[in-house]
Structures are given as structure tokens and as C-alpha cells.
Amino acid sequence: MRLISTLLLLLLISLAYSSATPTRRSRKSTRIHKPCKTLVFYFHDIIYNGHNSKNATAAIVGAPAWGNHTILANKNHFGNLVVFDDPITLDNNLHSHPIGRAQGFYIYDRKEIFTAWLGFSFVFNSTQHKGTINFAGADPLMNKTRDISVIGGTGDFFMTRGVATLSTDAFEGEVYFRLRAEINLYECW
Ligand SMILES: *[C@@H]1O[C@H](CO)[C@@H](O)[C@H](O)[C@H]1NC(C)=O
Ligand SMILES: *[C@@H]1O[C@H](CO)[C@@H](O)[C@H](O)[C@H]1NC(C)=O
Ligand SMILES: *[C@@H]1O[C@H](CO)[C@@H](O)[C@H](O)[C@H]1NC(C)=O
Ligand SMILES: *[C@@H]1O[C@H](CO)[C@@H](O)[C@H](O)[C@H]1NC(C)=O
Numbered sequence: 001m002r003l004i005s006t007l008l009l010l011l012l013i014s015l016a017y018s019s020a021t022p023t024r025r026s027r028k029s030t031r032i033h034k035p036c037k038t039l040v041f042y043f044h045d046i047i048y049n050g051h052n053s054k055n056a057t058a059a060i061v062g063a064p065a066w067g068n069h070t071i072l073a074n075k076n077h078f079g080n081l082v083v084f085d086d087p088i089t090l091d092n093n094l095h096s097h098p099i100g101r102a103q104g105f106y107i108y109d110r111k112e113i114f115t116a117w118l119g120f121s122f123v124f125n126s127t128q129h130k131g132t133i134n135f136a137g138a139d140p141l142m143n144k145t146r147d148i149s150v151i152g153g154t155g156d157f158f159m160t161r162g163v164a165t166l167s168t169d170a171f172e173g174e175v176y177f178r179l180r181a182e183i184n185l186y187e188c189w
Contacts, residue, residue: 034186035162035184035185036185036187037160037184037185038182038184039183039185040090040181040183041090041100041183042088042089042090042091042178042179042180043088043102043181044086044089044094044177044178045057045058045084045086045179046058046086046175046176047072047082047174047176048060048070049071049175050071057085057087058082058083058084058085059082059083060072060081060082061083061105062079062080062081063079063080064078064079067079071174072108073108075111076114076115078111080108081106081107082106082107083104084103084104084106084120085101086102086103087100087101088100088122088124092178092180099124099126100123100124100125100126101123102120102121102123103123104119104121105119105120106120106139114141114142115139115140115142116139116141117139118138118139119135119136121134121135124155124156129156129157131153131156132153132154132155132157133150134150134151134153135150135151136149136151137149139166141168144167145166146165146167147165147166148163148164148166149162150162150163159189160187160188161186161187162186162187163183163184163186164181164182165181165182165184166179166180167180168180
């Protein structure tokens with residue numbers, strides 16, 4: 001009698017294990033995320049610093065009370081809002097023929113660490129690409145790579161969605177930086 005009930009108990013436990021937890025876990029881990037399109041671009045941000053109005057592609061338009069609109073504020077630039085219209089190139093050369101513009105803004109949103117939030121579009125009007133890709137997301141700048149969301153698109157990128165992996169390809173003082181964007185699209189029409 002004791003043996004039977006022990007066996008029953010064991011059977012119940014093993015049933016519970018095999019039916020509930022593992023299947024749910026394995027279903028999640030076997031989901032395959034494969035992009036339908038991968039694109040790599042570079043974009044170049046030259047921030048106005050009081051002397052480079054001719055070349056600047058970005059301007060500080062918001063600053064905290066302890067800062068100004070010429071130089072990014074201290075405390076990790078917290079409170080600065082920068083608007084940009086940056087050339088997009090296929091390689092890492094600022095002087096390569098631009099195939100579009102990266103247009104939008106970033107805000108520095110933490111006093112303790114160097115981090116930003118990005119909202120922008122890639123606007124293409126070239127023989128290679130026509131249309132827009134729209135991006136949004138947190139950009140923890142100290143990370144070698146940062147993932148932001150591709151939240152939509154138009155034209156060649158109609159209704160697209162995906163993830164863009166950003167990395168800082170160059171950083172020269174507070175004036176110039178270059179980002180590499182590897183865009184993986186998971187919805188292509
Ligand atoms: C602007 O760009 C030109 C061409 O790259 C360069 O010769 C010039 O020094 C730059 N001017 C400033 C103020 O950065
Ligand atoms: C802006 O702030 C920086 C340092 O925070 C300072 O050196 C500079 O003189 C200020 N510029 C203006 C135009 O107030
Ligand atoms: C795209 O480029 C073409 C040819 O240069 C031009 O006619 C058109 O106005 C441009 N469109 C936009 C939205 O800039
Ligand atoms: C940033 O890097 C840290 C440590 O490498 C990692 O734990 C974190 O998930 C990364 N964050 C993002 C948003 O990539």
C-alpha cells in the first residue's frame with residue numbers, strides 16, 4: 001500500500017514537471033529570431049560649439065539651469081536636448097557621398113552616468129534607398145553596443161520593425177562623434 005502511494009506520488013510529480021514547466025520553457029527558447037533584412041550605415045554628428053556653425057550638424061536646443069546652449073552641461077550633460085540633421089554614409093568616412101540624413105533628437109537623461117535617449121529617422125532619397133526608417137530607445141552610451149527599437153518605416157521600408165544595434169565608431173571631444181548602426185529588420189513587406 002505504502003509502495004503504491006509512493007509510486008503514485010512520484011508519477012504525479014513527474015507528470016507535473018513534464019507537462020507544465022519544461023514545455024513552456026522550451027517553446028520560448030526554441031523561438032528563432034531571424035532578420036529578413038540587415039543594413040549597416042554610419043552617421044556623423046558635429047555639434048555646434050560656438051565656432052563651427054558652418055559645419056555643425058547638431059545644435060543644443062535645451063539645457064538645464066546650470067548650463068547653456070553652446071557647451072554640453074556638466075553632470076553627464078543631464079538635461080541637454082540636442083537636435084540633429086546628420087549625413088548618413090555607407091562607410092565610416094565623413095566625406096563619403098551621403099545617401100540620406102539622420103534627423104531627430106537626443107536627450108541626456110541621467111546625472112549619475114553618461115546615457116541618452118534617442119528619437120530619430122533615417123530619411124533616404126537616393127538611388128539605393130527611398131523612404132524612412134524610424135528609431136526610438138535608450139542609448140546607454142558607455143556600452144560598447146546598444147540596442148534601440150526600429151518602430152516603423154515608409155517607402156522602401158513600409159511598415160518595417162526591428163532592432164538597431166548602435167556602436168560609437170569615433171568620438172572626438174565634445175564636437176564630433178560617429179555612430180555605426182546595424183539595422184536588423186524582422187518585418188519586411
Ligand atoms: C569645416 O569643414 C571643412 C571641410 O571638411 C574644413 O576644412 C573646416 O576646417 C571645417 N571648419 C570648422 C570650423 O570645423
Ligand atoms: C557655457 O558654459 C561653459 C561651461 O559650462 C562656459 O565655459 C561657457 O563660457 C558658457 N558659454 C556661454 C556663451 O555662456
Ligand atoms: C528626392 O530627390 C528627387 C530627385 O533629386 C527630388 O525631386 C525630390 O523632391 C526629393 N524628395 C524629397 C522628399 O526630398
Ligand atoms: C549594457 O552593458 C551591460 C554590461 O555589459 C549589460 O548588462 C546591459 O544589459 C547593457 N545594456 C544595454 C541596454 O545594452
